[in-house]
Amino acid sequence: MAEGTNFPLLPYSYIVGQDQLKWLLEVDYVMRSSVGGVLISGERGTAKSTIVRSFANMINEKLPVTLPINATDGRVIGDWDIKSLASGDPEEKPGLLEKAGKAGMLYIDEVNLLDDHIINLILDVASTNVLVVQREGMDKEIPVSFSLVGTMNPEEGALRPQLLDRFGLFMEMKAVPDPHIRAEILRRVLRFDAERNRDHSGWLDEGRWQDNQRKADIESAKSSAEYIEPTDEVVDLCAAVAAEFDVVGHRAEIVMARAACAAAALDGRFTPASNDVRLVAPHAIMHRRHKPAYTDKFEWTQADAESLAQVIPAV
Amino acid sequence: MRALDVTERVSTVLACVALDPHLSGVLLLDLDPVLLFPLATWLAELIGGRLRDDQPPVLDLGGRHTEEALWGRLVPTRHGRDPLRWVPGVLDGHASRPGIVMVPDLTRLSLPAARAAVALVGADVAHLERSRQSSTWRPRDRWLATLRRQDAGTVSRHLLDRFSVRVDAAGLVTELRGRRTLPPPTPRWQHAVRTGGYPVFSAEAAERVEALVSVGAPGLRRDLALARVARALAGLAGEPEAQAGHVDRAAAFIGLWPVAGALAADGNPADGSHPPDVLPGASAASRLPPTDLPAGPDFPGHSAGPHSSTNGNGHVKAVPAGKPEPLPSTPASGTPGPADSGTPVPGVPYPEDDAVPRRVADPLRFGWERGKTGAARGYPIGTERARDLNDVAVVSTLLEALMHQVERCPGHYQESHPLHVRVADLRSYRRVPWTGHMLVLVLDHTCRAIDWDWLVPLAPYLSWAYATRAQVGVVEVGATDGDPAGELRASEFRVRNLLDPRVEEALEPRPGRATPLGHGLTLAAAILRHDTQQGGAPVTDARLVVVTDGRANVPLANSQSGIPPANVGQRAIHDAEIAARAIRGLHRVHSVVIDPWPRASGHLATALAAELAAPIKHASPDAPRGTRGAA
Numbered sequence: 001m002a003e004g005t006n007f008p009l010l011p012y013s014y015i016v017g018q019d020q021l022k023w024l025l026e027v028d029y030v031m032r033s034s035v036g037g038v039l040i041s042g043e044r045g046t047a048k049s050t051i052v053r054s055f056a057n058m059i060n061e062k063l064p065v066t067l068p069i070n071a072t073d074g075r076v077i078g079d080w081d082i083k084s085l086a087s088g089d090p091e092e093k094p095g096l097l098e099k100a101g102k103a104g105m106l107y108i109d110e111v112n113l114l115d116d117h118i119i120n121l122i123l124d125v126a127s128t129n130v131l132v133v134q135r136e137g138m139d140k141e142i143p144v145s146f147s148l149v150g151t152m153n154p155e156e157g158a159l160r161p162q163l164l165d166r167f168g169l170f171m172e173m174k175a176v177p178d179p180h181i182r183a184e185i186l187r188r189v190l191r192f193d194a195e196r197n198r199d200h201s202g203w204l205d206e207g208r209w210q211d212n213q214r215k216a217d218i219e220s221a222k223s224s225a226e227y228i229e230p231t232d233e234v235v236d237l238c239a240a241v242a243a244e245f246d247v248v249g250h251r252a253e254i255v256m257a258r259a260a261c262a263a264a265a266l267d268g269r270f271t272p273a274s275n276d277v278r279l280v281a282p283h284a285i286m287h288r289r290h291k292p293a294y295t296d297k298f299e300w301t302q303a304d305a306e307s308l309a310q311v312i313p314a315v
Numbered sequence: 316m317r318a319l320d321v322t323e324r325v326s327t328v329l330a331c332v333a334l335d336p337h338l339s340g341v342l343l344l345d346l347d348p349v350l351l352f353p354l355a356t357w358l359a360e361l362i363g364g365r366l367r368d369d370q371p372p373v374l375d376l377g378g379r380h381t382e383e384a385l386w387g388r389l390v391p392t393r394h395g396r397d398p399l400r401w402v403p404g405v406l407d408g409h410a411s412r413p414g415i416v417m418v419p420d421l422t423r424l425s426l427p428a429a430r431a432a433v434a435l436v437g438a439d440v441a442h443l444e445r446s447r448q449s450s451t452w453r454p455r456d457r458w459l460a461t462l463r464r465q466d467a468g469t470v471s472r473h474l475l476d477r478f479s480v481r482v483d484a485a486g487l488v489t490e491l492r493g494r495r496t497l498p499p500p501t502p503r504w505q506h507a508v509r510t511g512g513y514p515v516f517s518a519e520a521a522e523r524v525e526a527l528v529s530v531g532a533p534g535l536r537r538d539l540a541l542a543r544v545a546r547a548l549a550g551l552a553g554e555p556e557a558q559a560g561h562v563d564r565a566a567a568f569i570g571l572w573p574v575a576g577a578l579a580a581d582g583n584p585a586d587g588s589h590p591p592d593v594l595p596g597a598s599a600a601s602r603l604p605p606t607d608l609p610a611g612p613d614f615p616g617h618s619a620g621p622h623s624s625t626n627g628n629g630h631v632k633a634v635p636a637g638k639p640e641p642l643p644s645t646p647a648s649g650t651p652g653p654a655d656s657g658t659p660v661p662g663v664p665y666p667e668d669d670a671v672p673r674r675v676a677d678p679l680r681f682g683w684e685r686g687k688t689g690a691a692r693g694y695p696i697g698t699e700r701a702r703d704l705n706d707v708a709v710v711s712t713l714l715e716a717l718m719h720q721v722e723r724c725p726g727h728y729q730e731s732h733p734l735h736v737r738v739a740d741l742r743s744y745r746r747v748p749w750t751g752h753m754l755v756l757v758l759d760h761t762c763r764a765i766d767w768d769w770l771v772p773l774a775p776y777l778s779w780a781y782a783t784r785a786q787v788g789v790v791e792v793g794a795t796d797g798d799p800a801g802e803l804r805a806s807e808f809r810v811r812n813l814l815d816p817r818v819e820e821a822l823e824p825r826p827g828r829a830t831p832l833g834h835g836l837t838l839a840a841a842i843l844r845h846d847t848q849q850g851g852a853p854v855t856d857a858r859l860v861v862v863t864d865g866r867a868n869v870p871l872a873n874s875q876s877g878i879p880p881a882n883v884g885q886r887a888i889h890d891a892e893i894a895a896r897a898i899r900g901l902h903r904v905h906s907v908v909i910d911p912w913p914r915a916s917g918h919l920a921t922a923l924a925a926e927l928a929a930p931i932k933h934a935s936p937d938a939p940r941g942t943r944g945a946a
Contacts, residue, residue, distance in 0.1 A: 007440055009439065044472070044476040044533045044534045044536060045479075045533060045535045045537075045539075046535070047534075047535070050439065063451065066442045068441070068443070070385075070386050070430075070431070070443060071444040073699075073700060074447060075444035075445060075446075075447070075449060076444070079447050080719075080722075081447065082399055082447050082718055090722055093447060093449075110433065110434065113679050115699075117699065153473050155471075155473055156471065156473050156680065157680055175534050175535060176535075179526070180525075182525050182535065182538060183518070183521035183522050183525045186542050187516055187521045189539060190539075190542060191516070193335075194512075197511075197513070
């Protein structure tokens with residue numbers, strides 16, 4: 001595949017390690033906008049962006065709609081095509097938010113480096129699911145619903161709490177400590193360097209085939225998730241966990257319940273169990289607790305795990 | 316035993332970069348920035364060959380690049396129906412072929428450029444979404460940056476991590492004749508770069524990488540950089556597979572491990588040591604003996620001996636870098652780092668790990684501009700939608716309006732009349748964060764002869780400067796640096812903020828014997844006058860803090876002439892008072908005198924404060940010592 005015109009990405013199935021993040025992205029996709037996306041915060045060089053792009057590429061067979069840090073407001077909410085405008089026959093050029101609504105996902109790389117006025121635009125849409133554009137002769141309202149996926153390095157500053165809350169799930173990424181797994185990651189990446197330069201790569205074909213298999217499983221889970229409702233027991237558990245951790249607002253327990261349903265669907269079940277809640281709970285509440293909401297870093301400590309275990313004993 | 320010299324180190328790493336475009340961010344530690352261009356052209360020639368048209372373009376990325384210059388901008392054209400044309404920015408890889416981006420000083424990279432580097436260096440995919448332009452490309456530029464080790468704490472670690480290929484370039488010099496910094500690449504290197512391709516990376520090599528890179532290293536970029544350099548070394552040597560020995564060589568070249576520089580002819584460490592077991596328990600890989608010498612025969616000029624090279628005419632001559640240097644490395648017997656001092660270790664390729672952070676908070680974010688007036692803002696780095704009528708960017712506003720002329724006036728281009736501009740078109744400048752605050756310290760080192768700690772009375776002012784991110788000017792009076800003639804003059808410097816290490820150095824006591832207070836206050840007045848009094852002065856709130864007991868023994872004329880005074884009398888004190896009086900007349904300046912009271916000559920400080928119209932504060936005689944960390 002020629003480089004520069006296409007973007008061969010590492011097949012999702014070839015990603016070594018970081019299974020928790022992969023699982024969270026799948027959970028989010030299965031329930032899509034009702035979970036609200038994933039914020040991935042982690043140290044440098046942990047393949048945050050790579051995993052997101054590979055996941056989107058597997059699902060949609062193209063790059064995710066991406067909002068880069070160089071974006072200007074016109075490209076975010078939409079503007080006019082210059083040539084058509086100058087010729088007196090103006091055509092609108094859809095913005096990234098509108099595109100994301102069609103693709104189902106908006107990916108923001110380095111989300112904590114975004115301009116504040118861009119963040120305000122995203123917040124408006126994320127909170128109402130409606131894109132309202134009234135500028136430069138445009139006057140339109142478009143229903144827009146997408147999953148917000150962001151990556152950030154917490155060393156560069158925190159997110160505003162309003163934006164933080166818009167991400168349904170939170171994942172703190174750390175480098176893989178096991179040297180043998182790291183070595184395997186190295187070999188995989190270096191192999192990919194070489195294979196993507198070839199005109200044809202059987203290795204990449206095999207990866208794409210594996211991706212298709214995984215995608216079929218995830219789509220199947222997505223279909224069945226439409227029929228899964230949280231049981232009263234699960235709802236009570238979610239509320240109990242939220243109360244135990246004194247989270248801000250009620251979005252945490254809602255996300256928790258929906259994510260538990262997605263977890264059950266991915267596991268081939270039609271009924272969420274307490275263990276599903278136990279697995280998703282840290283990711284739904286970590287960034288919504290009162291105390292750490294204004295700090296740069298969110299951690300899930302051993303004490304947190306013990307508190308959670310008191311509410312939901314391990315199966 | 317053979318040591319790597321700096322010329323070999325730098326040229327080999329750059330050859331690896333030429334071979335593998337994934338090695339896209341190179342940090343040349345302690346390189347004289349003047350040499351960056353010769354290195355970039357050397358790399359361009361190796362990549363593209365002798366014909367200039369085939370070589371990647373070399374771009375100099377300095378401290379003044381705006382977002383528009385980097386990413387692109389709309390410019391008006393003379394074609395009536397197509398009034399605007401998109402001009403790609405210098406980093407728009409979708410519109411231009413891969414190049415070599417030079418960053419002569421990473422600490423001075425502009426904020427937009429630093430953000431761009433984070434988005435581009437080493438990235439698989441880049442996106443541009445600006446001004447009605449939308450494009451996606453795979454970044455292929457190679458970035459070469461220089462950084463002094465001592466400045467590592469001032470740069471965002473996020474940004475530094477993008478420059479994961481490191482090489483110690485201290486001591487590299489240019490030949491006076493020919494302006495060649497590195498010897499020409501060997502034919503083998505040229506052939507390897509021309510043909511490309513990647514050797515297989517063996518499992519043993521991967522295990523070796525993990526044994527060499529500290530387990531506490533952030534992410535995997537360092538591992539990958541080491542592995543890719545090792546693979547490129549194998550490729551340059553024409554070998555089909557990268558082995559553990561290539562990793563050892565690569566570690567030596569980037570300064571991770573000294574063994575390759577201290578290998579005996581049999582390929583074993585000359586001192587009998589083995590690679591440092593950076594992983595607890597010493598993995599099997601880390602116990603593997605080093606297998607090969609650095610690729611000596613491949614290095615241009617090595618056939619003529621380690622200290623000589625061959626120029627383009629085949630003439631053997633001395634390598635400009637001179638004698639071989641000790642290999643940049645961690646101590647073989649232990650882990651690196653003067654944990655007690657926090658000073659970067661010479662030779663370690665990641666000085667930011669041990670450097671004391673001196674960067675501002677959130678260094679890659681555009682700052683808040685709340686409450687700023689036009690005069691209190693920095694230089695433009697872009698434009699944004701205007702929120703009020705202050706600081707309107709006229710050209711951008713007109714360009715914005717230009718696009719809507721036909722919509723607003725269908726016959727606009729058939730008739731001759733002005734543009735139709737609406738409120739929605741208004742754009743204002745986005746400027747670098749600029750505080751509008753300034754702290755000027757006049758530090759009389761000779762008044763530190765008594766036992767007091769001036770950091771205690773200075774602490775509130777330093778805190779204010781930190782909180783407001785004020786610019787800082789420092790005037791040192793009576794500081795000795797071993798040059799008696801130099802003591803006759805005060806010295807001054809200005810820095811962007813309090814975190815600059817020079818401020819802390821200035822606060823260290825270095826009392827000399829001369830006290831040119833008049834000259835010091837004259838320099839302070841010049842700094843204050845420059846930034847607070849001229850035209851649209853950027854500083855609206857300047858604070859002058861003079862730490863002195865008021866004594867002076869060098870008249871201003873002697874400071875200016877450099878001739879030691881024969882008979883001082885009251886002239887030196889009188890000159891100081893005159894200079895103080897001049898400062899009193901400056902508006903936007905608030906002064907204070909800190910006097911190490913009580914002293915017999917305390918009235919002199921009081922008199923000086925009166926001339927400055929400044930309050931005088933006496934340092935408490937009970938001021939605790941050892942609060943240096945407050946700075």
